[in-house]
Amino acid sequence: MRRGLADHVVDRMIRSVEVTHPRAVRRHVPGAPDLIARLTGSRIAGAHRRGKFLWLTFQEHDDALMVHLGMSGQMLIRSSGTSRDKHAHIVADLGGTQLLFVDQRTFGGWWLAPLTEVDGSVVPESVAHISRDPFDPAFDPKAVAVRLRNRRSEIKRVLLDQTAGMSGIGNIYADESLWRAKIHPQQVADELSRPAVARVVEAAQVVMTEALAAGGTSFDSLYVNVNGSSGYFSRSLNAYGREGEPCGRCGASIIREKFTNRSSFYCPRCQRLR
Numbered sequence: 001m002r003r004g005l006a007d008h009v010v011d012r013m014i015r016s017v018e019v020t021h022p023r024a025v026r027r028h029v030p031g032a033p034d035l036i037a038r039l040t041g042s043r044i045a046g047a048h049r050r051g052k053f054l055w056l057t058f059q060e061h062d063d064a065l066m067v068h069l070g071m072s073g074q075m076l077i078r079s080s081g082t083s084r085d086k087h088a089h090i091v092a093d094l095g096g097t098q099l100l101f102v103d104q105r106t107f108g109g110w111w112l113a114p115l116t117e118v119d120g121s122v123v124p125e126s127v128a129h130i131s132r133d134p135f136d137p138a139f140d141p142k143a144v145a146v147r148l149r150n151r152r153s154e155i156k157r158v159l160l161d162q163t164a165g166m167s168g169i170g171n172i173y174a175d176e177s178l179w180r181a182k183i184h185p186q187q188v189a190d191e192l193s194r195p196a197v198a199r200v201v202e203a204a205q206v207v208m209t210e211a212l213a214a215g216g217t218s219f220d221s222l223y224v225n226v227n228g229s230s231g232y233f234s235r236s237l238n239a240y241g242r243e244g245e246p247c248g249r250c251g252a253s254i255i256r257e258k259f260t261n262r263s264s265f266y267c268p269r270c271q272r273l274r
Contacts, residue, residue, distance in 0.1 A: 005047035021089035030109035051167025070107025133168035156185035177204040177240035184273040
């Protein structure tokens, strides 16, 4: 989605903004009129991301437009005059092109946040606490492995904690990374050896690189890029969603277990709890 926005909206001016649902701008405390006034007439300078947070920067001011997708949010590019999705809660006119924020469940939203410098990087204050993700130029795998290994919690919980050392990993990619690293999701992080944690970090980098190359993992029409196209990494999943199917490495049946309000999928033979 970030790449698509970089291709389609950078150097475009926001001519007008329409907000049709108050929840879509609830994080912008001054309210919808203020957000509309500050965005109108601004020219987009860049599209950026850290972990699961996305933001646009502008040529005229130092505030960033924060975008969080929640569970069902989409940022879609459409030609002006195209019929709108009924869940398009924010519409920005870019002159012949519209940028739509579509959110069926209304958990996501837009808001403006000032930029700040953290560890040599300029990011919005809203994401200052979020760890670098594997695609950040300053991402240091060795340092991240040390931070992860210092946590006394299950390794899957550590991977999902966006502040623990590495961001951007959700439930699907955590399961896939641990499968590749041959680590049980319930293994306590500080009980893992240095090479084992290093394998987890490396596996996460590989999984996310391959997933982005495939356009992500789309299980339904909610998970699409800015043009509305689905990703196809679901065809390459080795653990997630494969309960009862044979492990592609050893042939044992993949197990599914409850994990908070979600599920964990792993191979009981390849990923033994030690």
